[in-house]
Amino acid sequence: MDHFEVFGLPRRLGIDAAELQRKFYELSRRGHPDFHQGAPPERQAEILEASARLNAAYRALRDPIARIEYLVRLEEGRDTREGATVKPKAPPELLEEMFEIQEALQDAQASNEPGGLAPGARETLGARRERLLARYGEEEARLCGPLSEAWDASEPAERAGVIVAFKESLAVRAYLRTVIDDIDEAVGEAREGYVSHRRH
Secondary structure, rough: OOOHHHOOOOOOOOEEEEEEEEHHHHHHHHHHOOOOOOOOOHHHHHHHHHHHHHHHHHHHHHHHHHHHHHHHHHOOOOOOOOOOOOOOOOHHHHHHHHHHHHHHHHHHHHOOOOOOOOOHHHHHHHHHHHHHHHHHHHHHHHHHHHOOOOOOOHHHHHHHHHHHHHHHHHHHHHHHHHHHHHHHHHHHHHHOOHHHHHHH
């Protein structure tokens, strides 16, 4: 049973968040393990499994981006984020810009200036970060707007093309997030007491 089926939903991305939450609470109350403590052990195990499945389904479907990532995995027959047969490539112009920013980061960090960054580097990197954050927001809006709408309106024969578009957009978003995190870390390390929040 996939996450959409847990909630009795079709594989659509346009989900009413309030209705999803209402259904989650309803199903949680009905199948909560505490209400079935007198059941035989095998029934208790089934209830625990169903409760875990419900929680996982809600986590995946309540967030629009997580929902898209899950749908892509589901359509490709994958259970996890790993294992995609074709890795999408970032657009060449984005890669070129990412390389330029990585070089700027290396130059800024290579300076022996007090505080760790070359003069003016913090401002330059900050301006680049703002542009990248704007592009990141645009990519998320594209995923949750036009691409999600295209999926919901598509016929089965058209869906492979929409999945490819999702994967490309998710790849661009991931590249942007990585470089934004790199800038945050470089600028943050120059501040006393900085603690990195990078996800490994």
